[in-house]
Amino acid sequence: MTHAADLPAWAALLTALLVLLGAGLTLVGAIGTLRLGSFFERVHAPTLGTSWGTGAIVLASIVCFSVLGSRVVLHEFLIGVFITVTTPVTLTLLVRAALYRERAEGNTDVPARSVLRAPQSLNRREPGGDTAR
Amino acid sequence: MTADILLWSVTVAQAMLVIAMGCNTYRLIRGPRAQDRVLSFDAMYVIAMLLVLTFGIRTGNAFYFEAALIIAALGFVSSVALAKFLMRGEVIE
Numbered sequence: 429m430t431h432a433a434d435l436p437a438w439a440a441l442l443t444a445l446l447v448l449l450g451a452g453l454t455l456v457g458a459i460g461t462l463r464l465g466s467f468f469e470r471v472h473a474p475t476l477g478t479s480w481g482t483g484a485i486v487l488a489s490i491v492c493f494s495v496l497g498s499r500v501v502l503h504e505f506l507i508g509v510f511i512t513v514t515t516p517v518t519l520t521l522l523v524r525a526a527l528y529r530e531r532a533e534g535n536t537d538v539p540a541r542s543v544l545r546a547p548q549s550l551n552r553r554e555p556g557g558d559t560a561r
Numbered sequence: 562m563t564a565d566i567l568l569w570s571v572t573v574a575q576a577m578l579v580i581a582m583g584c585n586t587y588r589l590i591r592g593p594r595a596q597d598r599v600l601s602f603d604a605m606y607v608i609a610m611l612l613v614l615t616f617g618i619r620t621g622n623a624f625y626f627e628a629a630l631i632i633a634a635l636g637f638v639s640s641v642a643l644a645k646f647l648m649r650g651e652v653i654e
Contacts, residue, residue: 431620431621432563432564432567432568432621433564435563435564435567437562437563440563440564440566440567441563441566441567443567443618444566444567444570444571445570447570447571447574447615447618448570448573448574450574450611451573451574451575451577451578451581451611451615452574452577454577454578454581454607454608454611455577455578455580455581455584457581457604458580458581458582458584458585458604458608459581459584461584461585461588461600461601461604462584462587462588467594467596467597467600470588470597470600471600473604474585474600474601474603474604474607477581477604477607477608477611478604478607481607481611482607482610482611485574485611485614485615485618486614488618489614489617489618489626492618492621493621493623496621503626504626506630507610507614507626507629507630507633510630510633510634510637511607511610511633514633514637515607517637517641518603518637518640518641518644519600519603521641521644521645521648522596522599522600522603522640522643522644522647524644524648525596525644525645525647525648526594526596526647528648529594529595529596529647
């Protein structure tokens with residue numbers, strides 16, 4: 429921690445505040461994965477860590493390293509943009525797979541099917557009917 | 562003085578991230594179905610990346626940034642592969 433003495437007071441306090449904010453939000457999201465009841469409620473919890481948990485810690489890193497002047501600031505934005513872009517893709521794929529699994533097993537307590545989609549458009553084929561369509 | 566504040570807040574933040582990772586490890590072991598395990602794995606790689614970033618702030622070393630970027634990229638690819646496997650039963654079709 430020798431570099432911290434080189435930081436001015438406002439930068440050190442801002443970095444400390446942002447790091448604590450990000451870690452606290454991530455912890456709240458992780459506690460949410462323990463406490464929430466079903467999978468479709470639980471899938472909302474880690475997004476606290478991927479939105480502002482990541483954002484605050486990336487901002488803290490930007491403030492720390494740009495005030496220290498050791499390298500270019502904009503590298504950290506790459507992590508923020510990457511996490512922001514990839515998290516919805518992953519969670520959409522995962523929830524779609526979970527819905528497919530639950531409906532294939534005939535589970536009834538899953539979220540309702542969207543009214544915008546025709547009911548036969550779900551790719552569930554009846555066994556033995558492979559010549560029909 | 563402010564250096565001590567920064568040191569202690571980074572230490573507390575790392576402890577919080579480790580506790581968050583412990584919560585997700587519990588869900589990874591006890592999760593009732595496979596999608597819960599994939600979800601907690603997805604949260605765990607993000608938390609590991611944040612831990613690496615806080616190590617970078619703590620030590621002032623620029624090399625931790627590349628490690629965090631590699632963790633983010635590989636974690637995304639593996640989570641998508643796991644979700645695809647849950648959907649189809651195979652990854653590459």
